[in-house]
Amino acid sequence: MSALTEDQPTLSETATVLNSTSLRLDLDKPRWDQSTFMGRLKHFFNITDSRNSLYSEKELDDAKELIMRYKSCTEPPGTTEEQLYHAQKLYMSAFHPDTGDKMNVIGRMSFQVPGGMLITGGMLQFYKTWPSVVLWQWINQSFNALVNYTNRNAASPISNKQIGLSYVCATGSALVASVGLNSLTKTAPPLLARWVPFGAVAAANIVNIPLMRQQELLYGINLFDENGNEVGKSKRAAVKAVTQVAISRITMCAPGMIILPIIMEYLEKYPSFRRIKILHAPIQILLVGCFLCFMTPAACSLFPQKCSMKVSNLEPEVRKELQLKYGDLINKVYFNKGL
Template sequence: MADQIAVDSGVSSTTTSTLKVNLDAPRFDQSTFSGRAKHFFTITDPRNLLATSGQLEEAKSLVLQYRLGKLASNVTEDQLWQAKNLYDSAFHPDTGEKMFLIGRMSAQVPMNMTITGLMMTFYKTTPAVIFWQWINQSFNAIVNYTNRSGDSPIPVRTLGISYVLATTAATGTALGLNSVVKNIASPLIGRYVPFAAVAAANCINIPCMRSRELTNGIPISDENGNRVGESRRAASLAITQVVVSRIVMAMPGMAVPPIIMNYMEQKGILLKRFPWSAAPLQIGIIGVCLVFATPLCCAIFPQKSSMSVTLLESEVRDKLPASTTRVYFNKGL
């Protein structure tokens, strides 16, 4: 991805580009699952992390030149979109600041595969459970902070409360289930304890982090994009969709490896001769799952989601024109 942008970013002294591209909307049709999936495959592409500072600045320059109408004529539409994707992967959409490396969406796969792999390898002892659940929730906090809204930033206090509650929930769930399954369940069931802990943490972390939206509502607009108010019920639906996406996103990487690892352990394949191979093997399996699960699960619900006007609060619904039947909102990630 990063190495594909190799054009002269300087402005031509005689001609400028005649490209007509809407960089404010995704390149692919967001009304279809396949279009949303293609969009998120570009957003979460781990290869974007390999881009140098020079390549990132070149991509930023191309995007800014196009917005100013000064893009050189030798830049193609594909090169412009490659620059836009690389720019979006590294720079905050509201503030324009370069984002912390491991907090970027393109870092989701390599970071999650490593943390999840180690969390699922070392899940039996109390110190290991506490340590890896803490590491996992610390990474989630970094992602949440890095991708915070620039117009309506999440207060540090809210992030802190969310971090503490999610870590407590994940650790408590893991330790509690470990104590139950070690006596009454098969070893395979025990391998699913980390997934239950992650699911519990998501159910607490995301609503807590976005608690102001549940209290004050999120912006809603009509089909033409005109803002028509704020709705708490829209916020509740948006947060529910994000929680479902996050839990489903974790399923392949945390449901498939336990079956493979348990089978290999029972058969004595590889692990008896090379006991150190458990962690890297599990990380690799999870990585393959997450490469596909991350973008595909982000695409389950449209980024610009919608709901019927009849489901809105009465005070919000009464202010809308009678012709409005659906409202639209950004569900978040």
């Protein structure tokens, strides 16, 4: 799984500086065109691949080193395009785009399928009693809080106190929603009760993501021109980024949590299926995993990672500041929306 195969030169060998850079790859950008949904889908299928979570720390560090050396035209002789794209895949899946720091494994998008399938399967299977609801919603929101923090826009730091507040509020909202919805469905059709976990997860995401990224909403998100130069901050841009992330997260879990209960409700009409109760949870976990394998990259692809906004749509004070500094040179600004 190493970024370099055994028959290729190691990173410690003498580097070769290439004289021509005109045909070199731009490894700062995704491999596929990010202006189209299909281009984004290919990109996120690549970096949300669950197998990315299995690479060792050394292999990830080697991938980063190869990327850095290629950018400085000092990569080992014989380095192939395939090796570079493999290294880019590992780098983009494991290192934060803002800081370049290695992200924790559980918070990476490549861990969404194994982590999400276990937790969502548990929520869908054990939804009838309050203790089960409380336990699984707490586990889910702990996981979500870590994922939200890991994939935030790191240019806007958040304190431990704010992280704790976000965690408590998101977990509380999920519990209130799930317990409240459970009580309302006592006399409703069984299928409605099965949809309670989705209602709770959606409510928690609406609370969790804005709270985790409150610094951006309060003080603005960093704006850049098309060349990557920082030009200011905007609260309106932050609202757009946070809203898109919340929509993506809810979309990610919706098919599995809405369609799977219908499937289970149908299967449980058969006595033979009811007799194998011990397999109900593993079956749901497996089916959730099938949904997430596609929905994780699809939901991440709904909106471009490098989000844009017309200067005319920014706050009046931000527009005025940009006008004073740059005149009419900048018509559109860009920012990292997070995941």
